Amino acid sequence: MIGVDTNILVYAHRSDSAFHQPAKELIEILRSGAGSWAIPWPCIHEFVSTVTHPKLFKIPTPLEASFASIDAWLAGGNLHLIGESEGYFEKLRMISEAAKLKGPRIHDARIAALCLHHGVTELWTADRDFAAFPQVKIRNPLIRK
Numbered sequence: 001m002i003g004v005d006t007n008i009l010v011y012a013h014r015s016d017s018a019f020h021q022p023a024k025e026l027i028e029i030l031r032s033g034a035g036s037w038a039i040p041w042p043c044i045h046e047f048v049s050t051v052t053h054p055k056l057f058k059i060p061t062p063l064e065a066s067f068a069s070i071d072a073w074l075a076g077g078n079l080h081l082i083g084e085s086e087g088y089f090e091k092l093r094m095i096s097e098a099a100k101l102k103g104p105r106i107h108d109a110r111i112a113a114l115c116l117h118h119g120v121t122e123l124w125t126a127d128r129d130f131a132a133f134p135q136v137k138i139r140n141p142l143i144r145k
Helices: 006-013 020-032 041-051 063-075 088-099 105-117 128-132
Strands: 002-004 037-040 079-082 122-124
Touching (some): 020 063, 041 063, 063 079, 079 105
Parallel strands (some): 002 122
C-alpha cells in the first residue's frame, strides 16, 4: 500500500504549484486504481492547515474547497485514512530513538510510525527528512529516475 505525505497532496491540490500537474496525475492514478492507498491523519490535518493558510498563499484555498479535495480522494473508495491504534506507540518510540529525534522532527516520526503500523510499503514524499527513518521505504514520485 502506498502512503502519501502532505507535500504531494498540497502540490496536487494547488494549481499554482510548480509540481501541480504531475502530483495531480499521481493522486488520480492512486484514486482510480484497484489497489489501496493511505494518508496518515496528521497529513490530512497538515494539508488543510497549509492550503488554507493566508501567509503561505496570496489566495489561500477556501476551507470548504480543501475538504472537497479530501472528499474527492475518498470517493475513489480505496483510500484509507490511517491513525494511531494499539501497537503504534512502540513503533513511534523505536524509530524516534533510532534517529535520536527531538523537537518538531517528532511530527515526521509520527507519520513514519503510522505508515509502519498500518503496513504502508512505500511513502511518497518530497521531504528528504524522512531519510532519517530507514524502516520506511521512501520515494519522491515527482523525480524521474
